[in-house]
Amino acid sequence: MKMTLAIAFIGGGNMAQAMGRGIVTAKGSGETIYVMDRNPETLEKWQGWGATTGLAPSATLSECKVWILAVKPQNLKEVCESIKPYLKADTLIISVAAGISMASMQQWLGHERIIRTMPNTPALVGMGMTGMFASSVVSGEDIALAEETLSYMGGVVKVDQESLIDAVTALSGSGPAYIYLFIESLIAGATKMGLTEEQAKQMAVATVAGAAKMVETTGETPAKLRENVSSKGGTTLAALGVFYERGLPKIVEDAMVAAARRAGELSKELG
C-alpha cells in the first residue's frame, strides 16, 4: 500500500536530490516524498527512489504538510505564484533558496508559516549542515518538524536573525565547493610530484576527512592541531609559510564576504 505523502520538493534538482537522498536512506524509500519539477529527466531519479512526481503544480501538493522550495532563486517568485492555490493554512514551507528573504516569500505566497534554511550538498551522504531561521509566527511544533526533516540530511544549526543566513551561505552552503577546490589543488600538486591521480586522490581525501575528524573529536582548537603538525624547521612550516606569504586567511575571508554579498545582491534583485 502506498504510504501517505508527507514532504513535497518544489524543484527536484541538485540540492533537492541531496536532501531527498538523506530521507530515502533514513526511511528506506522515497514513498512519502512528492516532487514537482518541470524537467521530466530530473524526475526519473526520484521515481527510481519510489517518490511520486509531477511536472506542474497540482492538488497532490495539498496532501503534503511540508513543502521544500528548492528551485533557483531566479525562479522562486514564478514558482511561488504557481503553487499558491494548493497551500493549506497549516502547510509548513521550508525554503533552501539563497538570498530570498522571508518577507518576499510571505508576500508571494500569502502565507506566513515559513522557515528559511541554507543546507549543503553533503546531505547526499548524510553529512550535510543546515542553518535555519524561523519567522516569529512559526510554532514550536513546526520548528521541531522542520528540524526532524532536516536532521535526515545531517546537522542543523538554528540562527536567531535572518541576516545570518547569508553568513551560513558563505560558510557551509557554498563551503563544499571551497573544499573541492582545495582537494583539486592538492591532487594537482601531488601528480606534478609524481604520484598517480588515484594515489593523490586517496591521500587528499583522507587528509581532509582526517583533519576534519580531528577538529571534531579531539577538543583541540584547529590552531593547536596545526601547530602539532608543524615541526620547527620542518616541511609543514615551509608550506604554511607560502600560504601566509600569499595571504590565504585573507583570501578565504574575502571569498566568504563575496559569497555573502552575492546573497544580499540576489535579495535586492529578486526579492
Ligand SMILES: NC(=O)C1=CN([C@@H]2O[C@H](COP(=O)(O)OP(=O)(O)OC[C@H]3O[C@@H](n4cnc5c(N)ncnc54)[C@H](O)[C@@H]3O)[C@@H](O)[C@H]2O)C=CC1
Ligand atoms: N547546489 C547547492 O549546493 C545549494 C543550493 N541551494 C539552493 O537550492 C536551490 C536549488 O539549487 P540547485 O538544486 O543547485 O538547482 P538545480 O538547477 O539543480 O535545481 C532546480 C530545479 O528546479 C526546477 N525548476 C525550475 N523552475 C521550475 C518551475 N517553474 N517549476 C518546476 N520546477 C522548476 C528545475 O527543472 C531544476 O530541476 C537554489 O535556490 C539554491 O540557492 C542551497 C544550498 C546549497
Ligand SMILES: O=C(O)[C@@H]1CCC=N1
Ligand atoms: O551557489 C549558490 O548560489 C548556491 C547557494 C549555496 C550553494 N549553492
